[in-house]
Amino acid sequence: MSADLLLPFCGGDELPPLYCVHSASGSAYTYLPLAGLLGGRPVVGIEAPGYDGDGLPPTDLRRLADGYARTVDDDRAGREVCLLGWSMGGSVAWAMAHRLLARGCPVALVVLVDALMHHAEPVPSREAVLAGFAVNLVREAGEGRAGEAVADALRAWPADAPAEDAWRLLRRAGLIPEDLDGETLGRRFEVFRRNVEALHGYAPEPGYPGPVLVVESEGSPRGPLRWTDVARDVRTVTVPGDHFSMWRGAGLTALGAAVRETLREVSSMRPEGAR
Numbered sequence: 001m002s003a004d005l006l007l008p009f010c011g012g013d014e015l016p017p018l019y020c021v022h023s024a025s026g027s028a029y030t031y032l033p034l035a036g037l038l039g040g041r042p043v044v045g046i047e048a049p050g051y052d053g054d055g056l057p058p059t060d061l062r063r064l065a066d067g068y069a070r071t072v073d074d075d076r077a078g079r080e081v082c083l084l085g086w087s088m089g090g091s092v093a094w095a096m097a098h099r100l101l102a103r104g105c106p107v108a109l110v111v112l113v114d115a116l117m118h119h120a121e122p123v124p125s126r127e128a129v130l131a132g133f134a135v136n137l138v139r140e141a142g143e144g145r146a147g148e149a150v151a152d153a154l155r156a157w158p159a160d161a162p163a164e165d166a167w168r169l170l171r172r173a174g175l176i177p178e179d180l181d182g183e184t185l186g187r188r189f190e191v192f193r194r195n196v197e198a199l200h201g202y203a204p205e206p207g208y209p210g211p212v213l214v215v216e217s218e219g220s221p222r223g224p225l226r227w228t229d230v231a232r233d234v235r236t237v238t239v240p241g242d243h244f245s246m247w248r249g250a251g252l253t254a255l256g257a258a259v260r261e262t263l264r265e266v267s268s269m270r271p272e273g274a275r
Contacts, residue, residue: 003071004053007045009035015267016108017042018082019072021089021096024195025136026051026188030086030247037256041263044075050191059194061202065095072096073105080106082263087243088199090115098205108266110208111259113215114243116223119203124196127159130166133192138175139244149175163189206230213262215239215255217246235262 007028009020018041020031028045035043046068049055058064072081081100085093090112097107124132131150138146153173157166167185170176176185208231216222219242228234237258241251 003075005047005049005068006071006075007047009043009045010038010041012040012042015041015263016080016082017044017076018084018111018263019044019046019093019096021046021068021083021085021092022048022051023085023087023089023136024132024192024199025140026057026191026195027140030140031084033247033252034256034259037252038260038263041260046071048191048195050187056190057194057198059197059201061092061095061198064198065092065099068092069096069099069103069105073100073103076105080108082109082111082266083107084111084113084259085115086113086247087115088195089113091117091199091202091204094204094208095202097208097210101210107210109211109213109262111213111215111262112227113255114217114220114246115214115227116221117204117225117227118200118223120225121200123200125159126193127154127157129193129196130154130157130163130189132196133189134166134170134175136192137177137180146175149173204230208232211235211262211266213237213258215258217241217243217251219243219245 009032020028022028026048028047031045048057083093083097093110097110100107131154134150135146153169153175154166157169163186164182167182212227212231212234214227214234214236216238218238218240239246239251239254245251246255
């Protein structure tokens with residue numbers, strides 16, 4: 001994976017950097033508001049191949065994590081690292097943590113934000129993936145009742161029709177930003193589709209030995225599989241909002257406080273002189 005996929009949000013070299021892994025959308029910009037709440041911690045976003053450039057992510061999450069782990073190991077300048085991922089990004093961060101430890105890179109903390117395990121479920125249909133992509137576009141832009149609006153707009157879209165037809169329907173309903181052209185939408189949909197397939201094909205490795213912070217939103221569903229089943233040292237906190245609104249207002253404030261405090265705790269446990 002190319003270092004071009006790394007997006008430095010905050011600088012500094014005194015503390016272990018926090019690498020934040022994109023969700024299924026492929027974008028790491030979700031984490032930009034959080035970066036400013038972490039007290040000067042170096043924060044780096046990881047963007048998916050194809051989101052804003054060439055290439056596409058693999059449909060095997062293990063391969064994706066392999067590439068990201070190599071990139072982070074090359075970038076960390078000898079420092080230990082912290083990892084964070086929201087939604088699908090949580091599973092990628094989990095897989096990266098195992099691979100970084102195997103490479104001899106110390107991982108101080110893994111933060112899993114509203115991240116569910118989906119390997120026990122079938123891969124959604126193309127129609128369902130398209131609807132999920134559209135909901136992500138709308139909700140990440142800050143709109144509320146996206147699910148119903150997207151479902152209404154897509155009723156006229158046959159599952160075997162070109163995705164371009166769906167863009168026209170969604171644009172007509174005012175659900176797609178005007179600055180996104182058809183080519184960009186098509187590429188980002190393919191990134192999203194591949195990431196969803198990768199997520200559903202990945203069973204998280206058990207037995208992770210290090211500290212894990214699980215952040216759940218009040219309004220999100222809880223899956224039958226829990227991170228406490230595959231890790232030994234898990235702390236769980238709940239913040240206001242749902243899967244998307246937790247990144248704004250009271251949810252973001254609580255999320256920032258939980259991550260900042262846990263990062264401070266794991267940093268204080270490091271041996272003196274350790275990097």
